[in-house]
Amino acid sequence: MGKFPVADAEISRTKICRKCKGRNSFGAVKCRRCGYSFLRPKNKVVKRKK
């Protein structure tokens, strides 16, 4: 989980298009920008910088 619980909740409700990396709502079946149907949930784990 990240620093901000509100942001986490928002991020976990987002899906990212594999093609154009556009944001879509979690319930989206297709990308609203390009129509591509392969969406992935946004990465919840934030990698820390050293």
Ligand SMILES: [Zn+2]
């Ligand atoms: Zn797209």
